[in-house]
Amino acid sequence: MDSQAASSGVEKFFDFLQNNKMPYETGVEMGCGKGRNVIWLAKKGIEAVGFDFSPAAIKVAKSRAKGTTAKFIVSDATKKWPFKSNSFDFGVDCFASTDIESEIGRRKALKEMIRVLKPGGYLMAYLHAVGAEFHKHVTKVAPGHEKNSFVRGDGKYEKIFNDAEIKRHFKGLKILEKEIIEKSTNFGDEKYPNKHYWLVFQKPH
Numbered sequence: 575m576d577s578q579a580a581s582s583g584v585e586k587f588f589d590f591l592q593n594n595k596m597p598y599e600t601g602v603e604m605g606c607g608k609g610r611n612v613i614w615l616a617k618k619g620i621e622a623v624g625f626d627f628s629p630a631a632i633k634v635a636k637s638r639a640k641g642t643t644a645k646f647i648v649s650d651a652t653k654k655w656p657f658k659s660n661s662f663d664f665g666v667d668c669f670a671s672t673d674i675e676s677e678i679g680r681r682k683a684l685k686e687m688i689r690v691l692k693p694g695g696y697l698m699a700y701l702h703a704v705g706a707e708f709h710k711h712v713t714k715v716a717p718g719h720e721k722n723s724f725v726r727g728d729g730k731y732e733k734i735f736n737d738a739e740i741k742r743h744f745k746g747l748k749i750l751e752k753e754i755i756e757k758s759t760n761f762g763d764e765k766y767p768n769k770h771y772w773l774v775f776q777k778p779h
Contacts, residue, residue, distance in 0.1 A: 580614035581668050583700035583772050590774060597663040604651045605670025609635025616644035625649040652679040655686045664696040672702050675731045694779045701771040702734040708759045708766035709734050747775035
């Protein structure tokens, strides 16, 4: 959680935008944490801004962003975002939706994401995927209040998505790319196979 390296999913998304000659001058990340992705994007010449509900995380992000153009704001993704409509070429949801503890909250966040994206803008979502050995284990030993969810040792809530939930949650957006990324994750002293969804959506023109 304290890594300063950009998420591999965000790097993959940047390559996707470049390779397909899609606009990427401006970008926003919801639930940016300590800012690793926004700082990395800013270093690529992007006008990038991130926000998180945690003042402590944003304080660290601002400190790490010195010398870059990255911007950070304290804000709650489930409430109205402090940006004008149709402002950004792309948005990033790097496990931010997984941390929102209700479907209603996730829908509010997505509604705001769609609002601030430009017509035809892009959204990358990196999400937990059902079926992984890691998720089977943690949902048994530390289940959350929703189906396919768990609570980490530090008390942080995590939602795991299946295909039907993705289709329902991202309704109204066009899916351009959908991949399963296989990784491994430690839980205690054990290492488990894990899976993530890597998705790219487009807002209607």
